[in-house]
Amino acid sequence: MTDDSEATTDDADYLDRLVDEDALRAYLTERLGSADRFAVHHHGEGHSNETLFVDWGDRELVVRRPPPGETAETAHDVLREYRVMDALQPTDVPVPTTVLDCEDHSILGSDFYVMERVAGDVLRSAEPERFETPEARQRVGEELVDTLAAVHGVDSDAVGLGEFGRPEGYTERQVERWTTQLGWAFERTADERTVPQLREVGDWLAANCPPDHEHALVHGDYKLDNVLFAPGTPPDLAAVLDWEMATLGDPLADLGWLLSYWRDPGDPDPATPELTATFMEREGYPTRRELVDRYEEATGIEYDHDRFYRALAVYKLAALGEMFYRRYLEGNSDDPLYPTMEDRVPALAERAKRIVEGEEPL
Structure with a gap:
């Protein structure tokens, strides 16, 4: 041998x-x-x-x-x-x-x-040449939403995931969890600079958390670069990856997270260009509104409280960024992304405020 x-x-x-x-x-x-x-x-x-x-x-x-x-x-x-x-x-x-x-x-x-291993492409910073037509781009968005609808349609009890989480109160706990994480990061990062807008957004989220929500299996990090498309055309979504945040919770939190990364033509420059692809601004890709319409049709779930869910998504990303920044300041990471959070987190805070105030609409 x-x-x-x-x-x-x-x-x-x-x-x-x-x-x-x-x-x-x-x-x-x-x-x-x-x-x-x-x-x-x-x-x-x-x-x-x-x-x-x-x-x-x-x-x-x-x-x-x-x-x-x-x-x-x-x-x-x-x-x-x-x-x-x-x-x-x-x-x-x-x-x-x-x-x-x-x-x-x-x-x-x-x-x-x-x-x-699944063969194919993750659309992280660019689209593959075979998808560079309006028809293929439209299908990328449709596949993305249809697959999210399939995730949220899973019978958790039937597949043995009935005890996989506590869906009641999931959204409220998300606000509390990320506020706590942000507070931990601020203990160190406030010595370098402060981000008061994030505290304001956190207070708004706590005061505007939807009182009730649907219960479903949620992915927790569902976005375009966490799925893989098979080789060939038309686009065929072959695998959903990175399930480490999955639980039973509020499906609209998944949708809000997806939408927070999706770009429409004319959007402001990304707050985190290192983490945000912009190619979906090109001709053919569905708009955020079109993604929502398709999701609602597929699931029967109405996407109410848009400002809350998208602001929550950006707030979570900002909290993650601030945690990265603390770890960088303490010498606990050599990831080149982490020091950029000195400026990226304040930019995310400004974006969350725009969403809350209706200045960055769906």
């Missing part, structure tokens, strides 16, 4: 912290049988859980694990991500095929799971 083992990454030391290749190979051999090819590649996109592409014989696999080092008790819960994808296998929601989950930290030093 030939050994074609290799590892490619810009930072070999970091890859060594992510994966013990000998231990992983032994684990896969025990569970899947031997393979004459084994190669590990670090996929560097994203700022949360780590993704490793693994060639195993003629199979292309993906290993997902938390970043190395200590994490909060409920942060980076990759086995939660595995559980929801495994439960969704027989549903109409497109997800990668799950393979293995592992709680044995002697292998990689953390929980991890294995899934099949």
